[in-house]
Amino acid sequence: MKLLEINNIKKSFDDLEVLKDISISVEEGEVVSILGPSGSGKSTLLRCATLLETMDAGTLKYGGDVVCEDVDGKSVYVSKSKIKEVKNYFGLVFQNFNLFPHYTVMKNICDAPVHIQKRDKKEVEKEALSLLEQMGIADKVDYYPCQLSGGQQQRVAIARALAMNPQILFFDEPTSALDPELTSEILKVLRFLASQKMTMVIVTHEIDFARNVSDRVIFMDEGYIVEQGKPQDVIDNPENDRVRAFLNKLK
Amino acid sequence: MKKKPVIAIAVFVAFLIPGTMTSCGFSADSESGLGWLFSTISQLSSGIWLSLALFTFTLIFSMPLGLLVCFLRRSRFKVVELIAKFYISIMRGTPLMLQLLVVYFGPYYVFRIPLSTEYNFYAAIIGFSINYAAYFAEIYRSGIEAVPKGQYEAADVLGYSRSQTFMKIVFPQMVRHILPPVTNEIITLVKDTSLAFAIAFVEMFTMAKQIAAADSNIMPLFVAGFFYYVFNLVVAFVMGKIEKKMNYYQK
Numbered sequence: 326m327k328l329l330e331i332n333n334i335k336k337s338f339d340d341l342e343v344l345k346d347i348s349i350s351v352e353e354g355e356v357v358s359i360l361g362p363s364g365s366g367k368s369t370l371l372r373c374a375t376l377l378e379t380m381d382a383g384t385l386k387y388g389g390d391v392v393c394e395d396v397d398g399k400s401v402y403v404s405k406s407k408i409k410e411v412k413n414y415f416g417l418v419f420q421n422f423n424l425f426p427h428y429t430v431m432k433n434i435c436d437a438p439v440h441i442q443k444r445d446k447k448e449v450e451k452e453a454l455s456l457l458e459q460m461g462i463a464d465k466v467d468y469y470p471c472q473l474s475g476g477q478q479q480r481v482a483i484a485r486a487l488a489m490n491p492q493i494l495f496f497d498e499p500t501s502a503l504d505p506e507l508t509s510e511i512l513k514v515l516r517f518l519a520s521q522k523m524t525m526v527i528v529t530h531e532i533d534f535a536r537n538v539s540d541r542v543i544f545m546d547e548g549y550i551v552e553q554g555k556p557q558d559v560i561d562n563p564e565n566d567r568v569r570a571f572l573n574k575l576k
Numbered sequence: 577m578k579k580k581p582v583i584a585i586a587v588f589v590a591f592l593i594p595g596t597m598t599s600c601g602f603s604a605d606s607e608s609g610l611g612w613l614f615s616t617i618s619q620l621s622s623g624i625w626l627s628l629a630l631f632t633f634t635l636i637f638s639m640p641l642g643l644l645v646c647f648l649r650r651s652r653f654k655v656v657e658l659i660a661k662f663y664i665s666i667m668r669g670t671p672l673m674l675q676l677l678v679v680y681f682g683p684y685y686v687f688r689i690p691l692s693t694e695y696n697f698y699a700a701i702i703g704f705s706i707n708y709a710a711y712f713a714e715i716y717r718s719g720i721e722a723v724p725k726g727q728y729e730a731a732d733v734l735g736y737s738r739s740q741t742f743m744k745i746v747f748p749q750m751v752r753h754i755l756p757p758v759t760n761e762i763i764t765l766v767k768d769t770s771l772a773f774a775i776a777f778v779e780m781f782t783m784a785k786q787i788a789a790a791d792s793n794i795m796p797l798f799v800a801g802f803f804y805y806v807f808n809l810v811v812a813f814v815m816g817k818i819e820k821k822m823n824y825y826q827k
Contacts, residue, residue, distance in 0.1 A: 377729055412735045423730035427748045427825045436744070437734040469825040489734065 326353045326388070328414070328493050328524055329374065333395065334383035336369055343369045344380070345548035351493065354522040358535035358556070361545035362571055367528045370545070371497050374526070375417045376408065387414040388492070413442070416486030420498040422478045424470040424485070430457070431466045434485045442489065449488065456484040460514060476507030483514055494518070496527040512538075532575055536560045544568045616787065616799050623783035624803060627769045630700055630779060634765060637705035642712025649713055650720070660713070667710030673774045676703040680775040700772040708765060715757045719750035752822045759815040763808050780804075 329351040336344040343366045351357055359367050372378040374385065376392070380400045385392040392411050393402040402408065424433050434453040439446045457463045460480040462473075470478050479499060486494055496515070500508040512534050518525060519538050529535055535542055535556060542559040544552045552565045563569045648660035667675070680699040683689040723746050731741040770781035778786075784800035787793075 375733055377732060409735065412733070415733075417733045419726060419730065421726055423724075423726035425727065425730070425745055427752075437736065440740070440744075441735040471826055485734070 327351070327386075328353050328388055329526070330384075330386040331370075331374060332384045334370070334373060334385070335381045336366075336373055336378065337381055343548055344373070347383075347545075347548070347550055349543065349550070351524060351526060353492070353524055355541065356519045356523075356525045356539045357527070357541045357543060358539040359526065359528045359543045359545060360530070360532070360535060360559075360571075364547075365545040366548045367545050368497055371417070371495050371526070371528055375415060375495055376412065377417075387411050390414070413489070414491060415493045415495060416489055416491035417495045417497065418479070418482050418486050418499050420501050422470070422475070422482045422502075424478055424482055426470050429467050429469055430462075430473075430481050433470070433481060434488045437485075438488050438490075453484065453488055456487055457481075459517065460484055474507060475503045476510040479503065479507075479511050480514060483511075483518075493524040493526065496525065496529070498528050498530065500529065500531060530575075532560060532572065544571075546571075612795075613799070616796050619787055620780055620783055620796070620799065620803070623778060623780035623800075626697075626777070627779040627781075628807075630697075630704065630769045630772060630777075631766055633701045634704040634708060634769075635762065637701065638708035639712055641705060641709035643716055645709050645713035646716040646720070649717060664710045664713060667707050668714075672703070672707050672768065673771050675707055676700060676771065676775050679703040679706075696772075696775045696777045699775055700777045703775075704765070704768070704772075708761065711761055712758070715754050715761065716750065718757070719754035720746060722753045723749045752819075752826075755815060755819045755822060759812065759819075762811050762815070766808050766811060767804055 327350050329349075331350070332348045334344050334347045335342070345366075347366075347370060349357075349370075359370070361367050369378065373380045379402065380393065382395060382398050382400055383393075384395050384400070390407070390411050391403060392408065393400045395401075403411075425436075428436060431450065431453060434456065435446070435449045438444050438449045438452075454463060454466070457466060460483065462477050462480055465473060465477060465481070470481065473481065479502075483494075483499075499515070500511050503511065508531070512531065515525070515527065515534070516538055527535070527539070537556075539556050541553060542556045543550055544559055544563070544565070546567050552559050552563060552568050559568065560572060563572060645660055645663065648656050649664065651657045651660070676699065679702050680696060681691075683695075684691050727745050727749070728741060731745045736744065769779055772779050773782040773785075780803060781797075781800050784796040787796040
């Protein structure tokens with residue numbers, strides 16, 4: 326089943342055309358990595374998918390729910406209340422974690438499920454604890470974000486996103502603010518989630534990780550998808566010159 | 577820092593010694609220093625209470641009013657924003673004393689409402705409140721704008737509504753940011769209450785001036801000054817405590 330379907334998305338900031346014509350769909354259980362140079366529109370694509378930005382043209386669909394339709398080349402969004410429902414489909418993990426500094430780890434994770442989703446507090450807390458255990462930071466429940474390392478903060482952020490029980494999880498360069506050691510902590514968590522068949526879309530610069538973990542790799546450049554397919558094909562034998570040049574530089 | 581009050585008291589006490597006073601030509605009174613001090617304080621006491629009342633009511637009204645002005649100032653509607661901006665520029669750009677006069681005499685000159693004797697107390701509270709609200713509004717705005725964009729985005733993805741985001745995520749962080757400038761403003765207010773003399777409101781300093789004139793002695797003014805100082809020490813102490821308490825989530 327297709328969980329996410331984006332067709333012919335266009336997005337400009339003033340005169341700058343960031344996304345030119347992108348279509349992408351994600352199957353349930355699929356892990357998709359998005360690669361590409363800075364400014365290629367990867368983050369903007371993710372921000373449009375997570376409704377942090379509105380797209381100018383194109384359609385967006387989660388499962389069977391339409392989020393926006395294309396009417397005469399312009400995106401028209403559904404009502405606010407429907408959008409609120411759609412937000413239950415996905416979670417987003419940021420490059421800079423964006424934890425709430427005045428909340429403890431536990432409250433960071435539980436506040437939205439309890440107060441927004443109106444779930445039982447005891448149940449949510451139990452779930453949060455088991456998530457933190459999976460992340461290996463169960464001893465940090467009562468800490469404030471500032472007392473944690475970057476890697477620990479990002480793990481809390483992942484737990485916070487997972488506690489909402491999303492069907493699809495987006496990652497916007499989740500390791501770019503971390504040093505190599507902490508990066509490997511986070512990649513380990515992502516590998517674990519992949520093994521649990523969590524549907525994930527990951528914008529990343531970690532080529533090796535993308536090759537090993539993803540089912541599909543998308544390479545973006547200047548607002549277009551220039552190449553996509555199995556990681557072995559895209560990363561090891563790229564057909565496009567731009568992709569080859571970019572990957573060579575990374576090696 | 578801790579020695580400040582001690583030094584101040586020492587200087588103050590030195591002034592109270594009869595010998596010092598006479599040798600400075602302040603007073604040839606036969607009364608002992610301490611007895612004179614008590615009589616001055618008892619003469620000042622009603623003024624002290626009035627100053628305190630003016631201070632308290634101004635804070636109670638201006639702080640929430642400032643939040644309202646701040647919201648208007650940040651409104652999406654350009655007209656509302658402009659009105660709030662204009663209000664702030666007038667309140668900050670003209671003398672507080674003039675504003676007090678306008679509030680006091682305005683009803684009479686515009687509507688021919690006769691001035692009552694107790695109106696000057698209310699006029700003082702109104703004048704101070706609308707003036708300080710403008711300053712507080714700008715302080716709040718700086719506090720709100722100091723909250724990173726990522727906090728709003730994280731809240732948005734987790735499904736918080738705009739008001740929930742403000743109440744739960746932004747406001748607590750804003751409060752922490754604004755405590756130092758708010759302390760400044762409160763301390764200024766303590767001293768500014770003396771401006772109420774402009775509308776014949778006899779608060780502590782005005783009273784001290786009257787006593788000083790009647791006795792041909794400058795000491796009552798110093799006694800009044802001492803009260804302002806002590807009161808501001810208390811303000812600084814209390815605000816320092818609150819600041820420390822709000823720092824719980826910082827290293």
